[in-house]
Amino acid sequence: MNPEPVLQLDRVIHEKARLAIVSALSAAPSLSYTDLRNLLGMTDGNLTSHLRILQEAGLVSLSKSTGEARPQTQCVLSDAGRSAFTEYLGQLEQIVSRFRKNPPSP
């Protein structure tokens, strides 16, 4: 298989933990930090570090919810994040479809 479509994958989204975060956020208007951590089974250090990379790339925005006894960090996939994720999934589809045409054979 020509590796070209693989080389074009966005490294920020492709990394497994970040792909899991973006996938989870794509399905909800927002998720609290705690819900996200529990859903993905990630450590605080790991989740915080990957959220920071996604935030710096403009793909995720974080905000403190107020009006509750304990303020929570809310995580939202930004418009740019939704676009980037849609584009990424299109690239995966292209990779899978090339494979269907040229399956790896011995």
Added chain:
Amino acid sequence: MNPEPVLQLDRVIHEKARLAIVSALSAAPSLSYTDLRNLLGMTDGNLTSHLRILQEAGLVSLSKSTGEARPQTQCVLSDAGRSAFTEYLGQLEQIVSRFRKNPPSP
């Protein structure tokens, strides 16, 4: 989107550089180290390091070709590597198909 299929992706193959290596090797009986490096535009250090990880996981085998003026390292996707790549592509297909059912929307 449920992040479950993402969490099941094999980290050894999913990493972008290794995915590119495996994709390239899946299309050929073997590739020389030099051809692989030129095809993927990787540095020696980067390619050597990722090939070592793939070799240690049993997905790629390396051998020295003989009988030439300058012996070359030949890289081959092992049977286990072909199986793992086929399985990985099936997982990508599952992720894309879940997305088709629940596209990320604002």
